[in-house]
Amino acid sequence: MIEREFSQSKLNLFLKVTARRPDGYHELETLFLPLPYPADVITVDYDGAPGIRVTSSLPGLPENLENLAGRAALAYAEAAGILPSWTIHIEKVIPVAAGMGGGSSDAGAVLRRLNGHFKALPENELARLALTLGADVPFFLYPHVSVATGVGEVFRPVEGMVSPPPLLVVNPNFPVSAKWAYTHLDPARIGNGDREKLEKLLRGLREGDAAMVAGNLHNDLAFALYEKFPLLRMLRDTMKEAGALNAEITGSGPTLYAVCETVEIRRQVAQRVRERFAKETATVFENIPLSPIK
Ligand SMILES: C[C@](O)(CO)[C@H](O)COP(=O)(O)OP(=O)(O)OC[C@H]1O[C@@H](n2ccc(N)nc2=O)[C@H](O)[C@@H]1O
Numbered sequence: 152m153i154e155r156e157f158s159q160s161k162l163n164l165f166l167k168v169t170a171r172r173p174d175g176y177h178e179l180e181t182l183f184l185p186l187p188y189p190a191d192v193i194t195v196d197y198d199g200a201p202g203i204r205v206t207s208s209l210p211g212l213p214e215n216l217e218n219l220a221g222r223a224a225l226a227y228a229e230a231a232g233i234l235p236s237w238t239i240h241i242e243k244v245i246p247v248a249a250g251m252g253g254g255s256s257d258a259g260a261v262l263r264r265l266n267g268h269f270k271a272l273p274e275n276e277l278a279r280l281a282l283t284l285g286a287d288v289p290f291f292l293y294p295h296v297s298v299a300t301g302v303g304e305v306f307r308p309v310e311g312m313v314s315p316p317p318l319l320v321v322n323p324n325f326p327v328s329a330k331w332a333y334t335h336l337d338p339a340r341i342g343n344g345d346r347e348k349l350e351k352l353l354r355g356l357r358e359g360d361a362a363m364v365a366g367n368l369h370n371d372l373a374f375a376l377y378e379k380f381p382l383l384r385m386l387r388d389t390m391k392e393a394g395a396l397n398a399e400i401t402g403s404g405p406t407l408y409a410v411c412e413t414v415e416i417r418r419q420v421a422q423r424v425r426e427r428f429a430k431e432t433a434t435v436f437e438n439i440p441l442s443p444i445k
């Protein structure tokens with residue numbers, strides 16, 4: 152038997168680092184927006200030889216238990232007391248080490264599918280397991296627009312529908328690890344604040360007010376990235392000059408997203424990026440669905 156599961160990506164439209172914990176991890180307040188595109192597709196074949204195998208469409212991506220999806224499957228089998236005979240394949244579309252949560256999303260999708268299939272673990276146990284795999288994994292168990300605190304695992308759902316403005320995602324084709332981004336965070340930025348910005352951002356999303364969304368984006372991890380990689384400043388400035396209301400880095404980067412007033416402006420911005428940057432330098436994801444998200 153083969154089952155399929157979608158593995159969405161995410162943007163952090165707001166990311167404030169509020170504290171550094173003794174174990175080196177950081178506490179944050181972040182607004183997660185799940186994106187149905189780009190997304191990976193995961194298939195789980197339950198009828199293979201004993202063991203867990205993970206393959207992917209992307210040459211060079213870690214396989215088997217070195218892949219986060221494989222580690223998720225093993226953690227599930229152990230916690231549920233199941234002898235696995237699973238072959239997992241990842242059709243990789245989400246850029247890797249991009250700040251879009253790709254590996255975390257695959258891991259979350261595997262946990263969701265396996266528990267949908269076996270129904271062996273209660274939700275709180277599944278959430279606990281997810282967190283052992285990475286800070287972003289709990290969000291990807293059931294991706295929904297939410298404000299997260301803790302290390303990203305305590306959720307306050309955003310009430311009602313949100314209507315995100317037209318968004319354009321641009322991935323500069325080089326990787327940045329989350330560890331690098333957190334290590335290079337200026338300690339002076341750590342602390343509470345910008346609450347008002349987050350509230351305005353949420354209001355902008357609920358009211359479908361693109362300018363209010365664009366004016367209240369925030370990412371504490373972005374500053375070091377702009378300083379280290381001038382290409383990111385060039386991409387951001389190009390998108391703004393081409394008509395985007397604003398552009399910012401998501402999560403630990405280096406992917407940027409632009410907030411546009413209309414789909415027509417988004418098209419112009421995408422075209423300008425494609426003209427100015429070779430496709431080897433930047434991948435443009437333009438067709439991000441616009442429908443309201445619950
Ligand atoms: C930047 C975000 O994507 C925002 O959603 C996440 O905070 C990163 O989550 P992630 O990639 O799942 O992170 P993990 O794989 O758990 O951790 C990778 C590294 O990032 C740093 N890290 C991660 C999450 C966090 N809240 N504080 C941290 O300091 C740690 O140095 C850790 O060693």
Ligand SMILES: Nc1ncnc2c1ncn2[C@@H]1O[C@H](COP(=O)(O)OP(=O)(O)OP(=O)(O)O)[C@@H](O)[C@H]1O
Nearest residue numbers: 218219247248249250251252253254255257287329
């Ligand atoms: N299924 C997977 N998909 C992507 N990367 C994976 C996967 N499994 C293991 N990895 C490894 O994990 C590292 C981080 O990749 P990932 O795409 O998850 O980063 P990211 O987009 O920055 O995630 P986040 O936003 O959660 O920090 C890469 O070096 C990659 O080799």
